[in-house]
Amino acid sequence: MKQPFPAAAVLSALVLASACAPKEPWQARTLIFFDTVCDVNLSCSELEYIEAEQEISRIFETVEALFAPRAADASSPLVLRLYGRAQETYRRSGGAFDITIAPVMELWGMYNGQRRRIPNPEEIRSALTLVGMEKIVQKPDGLRLAPGMGLDWGGIAKGFGVDLAAQAMIERGIEKGFINAGGDLYCWGTNPEGRPWRIGVRHPRRQGYLAVLNIANLGTATSGDYQRYFEVDGVRYHHIFDPKTGYPARGKQSVTVIGPETTVCDALSTALFVSQRPEDILKAYPEYGAICVSEAGKITLAGKKFNVSFGR
Amino acid sequence: MDRRDFIKGVVASSALAPLLLSLRGEDKAGDTADALYLLSETPQACLPRLLEDLYGQGIIRARHIDLGRHPWAEDLAAALGSWKVVSRSERTDVVLRFESLLEAHRPSFTLVRNGRLVDWRKDNWLELWQRMGADERTRRLTIASFSNRREAAGLTGEAAVISIGGRIIDRISLKENGLRIYPGRTGRLYVRVKRGALRVEEAGCRHQICVMTPAASRPGDRILCAPNRFLAEVEGRRAWDTMIG
Numbered sequence: 012m013k014q015p016f017p018a019a020a021v022l023s024a025l026v027l028a029s030a031c032a033p034k035e036p037w038q039a040r041t042l043i044f045f046d047t048v049c050d051v052n053l054s055c056s057e058l059e060y061i062e063a064e065q066e067i068s069r070i071f072e073t074v075e076a077l078f079a080p081r082a083a084d085a086s087s088p089l090v091l092r093l094y095g096r097a098q099e100t101y102r103r104s105g106g107a108f109d110i111t112i113a114p115v116m117e118l119w120g121m122y123n124g125q126r127r128r129i130p131n132p133e134e135i136r137s138a139l140t141l142v143g144m145e146k147i148v149q150k151p152d153g154l155r156l157a158p159g160m161g162l163d164w165g166g167i168a169k170g171f172g173v174d175l176a177a178q179a180m181i182e183r184g185i186e187k188g189f190i191n192a193g194g195d196l197y198c199w200g201t202n203p204e205g206r207p208w209r210i211g212v213r214h215p216r217r218q219g220y221l222a223v224l225n226i227a228n229l230g231t232a233t234s235g236d237y238q239r240y241f242e243v244d245g246v247r248y249h250h251i252f253d254p255k256t257g258y259p260a261r262g263k264q265s266v267t268v269i270g271p272e273t274t275v276c277d278a279l280s281t282a283l284f285v286s287q288r289p290e291d292i293l294k295a296y297p298e299y300g301a302i303c304v305s306e307a308g309k310i311t312l313a314g315k316k317f318n319v320s321f322g323r
Numbered sequence: 324m325d326r327r328d329f330i331k332g333v334v335a336s337s338a339l340a341p342l343l344l345s346l347r348g349e350d351k352a353g354d355t356a357d358a359l360y361l362l363s364e365t366p367q368a369c370l371p372r373l374l375e376d377l378y379g380q381g382i383i384r385a386r387h388i389d390l391g392r393h394p395w396a397e398d399l400a401a402a403l404g405s406w407k408v409v410s411r412s413e414r415t416d417v418v419l420r421f422e423s424l425l426e427a428h429r430p431s432f433t434l435v436r437n438g439r440l441v442d443w444r445k446d447n448w449l450e451l452w453q454r455m456g457a458d459e460r461t462r463r464l465t466i467a468s469f470s471n472r473r474e475a476a477g478l479t480g481e482a483a484v485i486s487i488g489g490r491i492i493d494r495i496s497l498k499e500n501g502l503r504i505y506p507g508r509t510g511r512l513y514v515r516v517k518r519g520a521l522r523v524e525e526a527g528c529r530h531q532i533c534v535m536t537p538a539a540s541r542p543g544d545r546i547l548c549a550p551n552r553f554l555a556e557v558e559g560r561r562a563w564d565t566m567i568g
Contacts, residue, residue, distance in 0.1 A: 042489065043489065043549065043552055047547065047549060048545065048547055048554060052565065127530075189565060191565045191566075191567060194568050195567075196567050209562065209563040209564045210563060210564065210565060210567055211543065211561070211565070211566040212568050213566055213568030215568070219541050219544065220562070220563060220566065232567075233568040235568060239530070241530075267568065
């Protein structure tokens with residue numbers, strides 16, 4: 012008869028080993044970049060985190076400098092790389108996403124340090140003559156913009172920064188984590204409980220969440236009329252402009268896009284917010300899905316479906 | 324302890340302010356945690372039995388306890404053999420507090436659920452109740468509070484952390500109404516707490532995004548004033564790992 016002892020010994024050794032296993036270190040920090048809060052949560056030691064944060068800061072500072080409103084640089088490889096992505100979304104969205112919207116943004120005083128105001132229709136018509144990505148000429152040494160034109164990277168640069176930072180973290184060997192730059196997020200691996208990341212989507216009209224996404228190895232971004240706006244006589248004028256009209260796009264409170272690249276989520280969320288037919292745009296993006304909240308507060312899901320639960 | 328003894332004996336304790344508010348129906352947030360009040364010289368002798376019973380009834384969901392700064396924490400940890408002792412930063416089901424009352428009272432225990440005093444002196448607890456009643460009077464009050472449904476759902480927060488430039492400078496209770504003023508790069512920020520919610524009432528920043536942000540009351544709710552690098556965030560258990568939008 013076999014002795015039960017060895018099996019019991021192995022079992023208790025295993026139990027003991029698992030009980031003594033060091034707790035997986037997680038580093039959660041809040042940084043401020045892009046004029047917003049950036050939450051970083053990485054599965055690594057404190058020592059590894061110091062270097063990781065330095066790298067994230069370096070990437071975000073570079074992106075902030077290169078893609079500031081009306082930034083002069085139109086020739087560096089990073090600018091040309093993101094320009095390619097922006098052009099792709101411009102084409103596929105029928106012009107609903109357009110980085111040449113800067114003159115309109117400026118006219119409405121939407122940039123930092125400007126006074127916000129409602130321009131008259133003539134001013135808007137004049138600004139619109141400077142809008143349209145087809146007006147940009149791409150030469151081997153950089154982009155050529157007509158006088159008065161300007162680039163607004165606000166609808167894509169943050170997502171690009173998050174993708175670059177998350178990729179750098181993954182290359183460092185950090186297997187799990189998320190980087191959330193004011194709502195532009197990429198998450199990979201599992202959360203500290205070994206489950207998919209639970210991403211709360213802010214309610215566009217009150218504190219608290221609209222939905223919780225349970226996702227991994229995906230990006231997400233939101234465009235909402237509540238993020239930057241001013242009100243005159245009870246009418247809300249927000250920062251997401253329709254490049255066709257020069258006025259804030261109407262019909263939605265927010266659009267959240269989920270998909271493999273945060274850069275694309277970022278640009279698509281603006282495009283879907285502006286477009287009256289978001290489903291049509293999403294046909295060209297089979298890997299992406301969206302949660303749209305209409306002006307009346309009605310929630311609809313479009314495109315690819317993800318694990319999403321709706322709360323209070 | 325019967326209802327009269329409880330009100331008479333324990334009313335003086337500052338720890339009971341939220342409870343008394345909820346009993347009077349004044350707590351609009353409705354976020355008072357359920358709690359067990361134990362008047363005893365030796366809480367380690369009877370608390371484990373009482374908590375085990377609450378766990379058996381499903382009132383407490385998991386055998387996790389935060390002993391806080393209870394003076395008999397070590398003894399309690401030893402007596403609560405099958406319970407996991409956790410710190411406040413982790414998910415906690417039961418949190419202990421200790422109060423020394425102004426006057427000594429007859430040893431007893433009382434359960435408060437959903438803002439109501441529950442008469443618990445029946446079945447197996449009658450004997451314990453009678454035995455405790457024969458003990459010497461005591462000033463030692465141990466309060467074991469556990470999340471009720473609203474808190475478990477992440478609907479309310481107890482406090483908000485204020486940071487400027489990434490450095491935590493204050494922690495405000497959301498249980499007390501009041502106004503605090505913080506210095507900022509563009510002028511002062513006036514932060515008001517009213518009925519469990521915090522909002523920036525006035526700020527010297529240009530675009531007033533912080534002032535327009537809805538009041539923060541639930542765990543994870545935030546108010547940011549980027550020009551002042553000011554951030555207020557409500558603490559507490561959340562239904563998400565991070566928030567976007």
